[in-house]
Amino acid sequence: MQKELIPHLFKTEYRKIISVLCKLFGIVHIEIAEDITNDTFLLATETWGLKGVPQNPTAWLYTVAKNKTKDYFKRNKIFIDKIAVEIKNSQSNSDELEIDLSNKNINDSQLQMMFAICNPLISKETQIGLALRILCGFGIDEIAGAFLTNKEVINKRLYRGKEKLRLANIKIELPNEKEIEKRLASVLSTIYLLFNEGYYVSYQNLIIKKELCLEAMRLNYLLLKNIKTNTPKVNALMSLMCFHSSRFNARTDEKGGLILYNNQNKDNWDKELIDKGKYYLNLSSKGNEISKYHLEAAIAFWHSQNIDATIKWENILQLYNQLLQIEYSPIAALNRTYALSIVYNKTLAIKEALKIELKNNHLYHCLLAELYNDIDSKKVIYHLEKALKIAKNKNEKKMISNNLKNAKCGQKLT
């Protein structure tokens, strides 16, 4: 049990300690905060390995982090002269440096760090990387695994990102009322991408995938807990993620293969998450704005309804129509065309699909193969062959080649 406890504890406590220290030192000294946090965990690994895990490991970590911070202050005269004075001045009239690791300050610091990191100044990729490192406590190797790249690339990327934030002297604080809406949009899109990274993107490691989704939801939950950031849009994104993750266990088989929506065992859908999705969807309906998160959450709501009624697909089609007007995306365009085939008919959907310029997208050809099923078996084979050539993901390739094999034997797609 201890073997599992420690990595988990490291992850949750790492992100708490580092956020509090970053907040204390300011983004300019983010490296000091990182060094102290890393040293703390290094000491924990060494000491706990020899002497066993202390009774209250969290308290142990906090004490060590506090002591290391104070030591740092003592050792580094320049730091004392310049920064410590500032920090002390900003703190209420105590002589002793306070390192506040209370729940409230941890939550506040994490929330403020979220805004500091999800800054449009740095690329989305870097934002996600930094979020995983600092807000989620992921190791560099785990982040590299998530991005299908190596540690050096991630280290460089994070370093450059931090450099940019440092140079711009980004403040670690909640934006003011005027700006919060705009800045929140950037935070939400990072959370949304983080979730999608776990939900759609194609690494083989299922555990990491699921963890990315959970982390995205946890970060979103932090936003919901603060009255300033608990907006309809934030609720809509939460709702969307609840609905999607309700199918997490139903969409993969034992070998990690993907099970398509139509073939999923509905009993494996998580009812509790579906209910949560509905709960947040209701909360998101306050106010007049309909964001893409609202529309995607509403689509996900209909997908979570295990009914085969026309009303379901009519609603989905209309929601996709609206979504595409707010923001075009290839996947929404393809899904809309699929909905069209159910609400009207396949012939009409094929006509519309052929107008879409996505010839280099394997899903486009998968969709056409699906639409030509029952209509033109040669076209089915043609499009599956195209799809197979373009697809990169192993699981998808396997699924497409299975379908192709069946199509060549004259069987219909399932």
Add this chain to the structure above:
Amino acid sequence: MKEFMMIFRNEKNDQPKPSPDQMQALVKQWQDWIGGIAAQGKFVSTNALGFEGKTVSADGLITDGPYAEVKEIVGGYIIVKADDLNDAVELSKGCPTLLSGGKVEVRDVMVFN
């Protein structure tokens, strides 16, 4: 790609106002057509116009109604992206205005630098 505006024109008619169900069906028709343009990544913006309006003339005369001296009434517009005018005209196919005997005027949007 350039931007083009389609202006929807209908003859003024005295038919009774559509029922809520008919309205609903009309909205779906429009949304399906616009959704088809959006699915090609060619949608920019759209607006439907209501029935309220006045027309202001140069001599200061203000007349009731948006359709002072013409028989046709502009019902709305959509701005789309297209390679050229022919491509834009192609996009107008299936526009619900055409189904009810109206006209779609396709115009290029001028860009001033």
